[in-house]
Amino acid sequence: MTMNASNERAAMRGDEHFFRTMGMFLALLVIAGFGFNIGGGWVSLAEFPVLIFVHAAVFMLWIGLFIVQPTLIGRNNVALHRRVGWAGVVLALLMVWLGWEASIDMMRRRTDFRDGVTLSIQMSTMVMFALLVFAAIALRRRSDWHRRLMLCATIILTAPAVARLMPLWLGPFTLLVILGILAGLMAVGLAHDRRRHGRFHPAYWWGMAVLVLGTAVMIPVGLWGPVQGYVKGIEWR
Template sequence: MAAVLAIGFGLNFALGRSSFGAPASVHLHALLFVGWTGLYVLQTGLAATGSLALHRRLGWLAVGWLPAMVLAGTYVTVMSVRREAVPFFSTPGYFLIMNPLGVLTFAGLSGAAMVLRRRTQWHRRLMLCGMAVLTGPGWGRFAPVPLLIPHAGLGVIALVLLFPLAGMLWDLRSRGRVHPAWWWGIGTILAMQVLIEIVPATPLGGAIYRAAAAGSPAAGHDRLAYPPFPPGFPIPHP
């Protein structure tokens, strides 16, 4: 999962699609999310090598880290909509709902895993499901999901689900049955995606967009219209 994020964002930078000239809020957002990824990898390694005392102590960092990620992710999303900096394969209304719901789902699954930290089998699986949600932006930056427009979001979520599905397969091969935590994790992710697909086109989605875009150039845009595509993109504009 860390590799997906590193490849996706690294490729984005290498191709000149992003730069260090982004607003300070974007850099803070990046530090929080990269830091969480590093912490997740470290925590997995500590648990795997039996360093459980340090694993438990570091785990308390999440109490403050998760809310900070939710706030930063939501703020950067709103500012991106206001600056008309939405990815070309997503409509502004969809993007505005997708990112906050994604980070809330990640935080909810990770928070549930913390509550169930004494039930190791639940804890480790729900943490993985939460981390899988965070790979969505990584997949979207290097997988050919733009070719799936107007269903790019569904393509991304299919890739995200590869990780918990791999966990289910591991359970079947090693334990002979699938742990129920996987069903709860995957069910939560699917529920998130259903809302992402439905809400943008509803009156609620319209109200959220108007509130977020008020006073910015984006206020006069159709929230369900795609931004301009890059020159030479191989499919017609939806």
């Protein structure tokens, strides 16, 4: 083993507790968000199609994988970490596809969600997630970038759960509050790096940039003529 490889693995193992803890927190956030809707009687499990349960299962598998991966690094099982990581590629593709299908299904069943902005918000979230995941895959040999971009992607993936925790009186400010919460979770990563490594890692700035730009285009894209036309087409099927 070369000295560089040894140093890289030591650095990865040094942060595994932080990434595992963040994964557990995000899992609790997702459970709280969707559990609040179900427990509060806003939605009924009986009205959900099988597609939604499959989507939820893949969602939790993704977060479970995010928790397992740093655990493998902590146990110095880098080879298994890499093999399991390819399962993450499959899950990421499934998440994007199932996210699209679940959004369309929701719009068909609920007339109050049949608008271009709602579709744009759902799809923009999936696009941001996909961009960061595949950037992380491209940088998989640079472990410091890889794991931080994966964290940013997973934080963005929790946006629907965070939205379900927002009070109705926020109205048009809901999107900004969600943006602030997600950016704040990324800032936790910045603070951890500053405390442990003495510097801010740029991966989080890239994650925040994707989050801010993606959020900024949600409403304009949703009001765009072709998107509105597509939604009207769904409504009349």
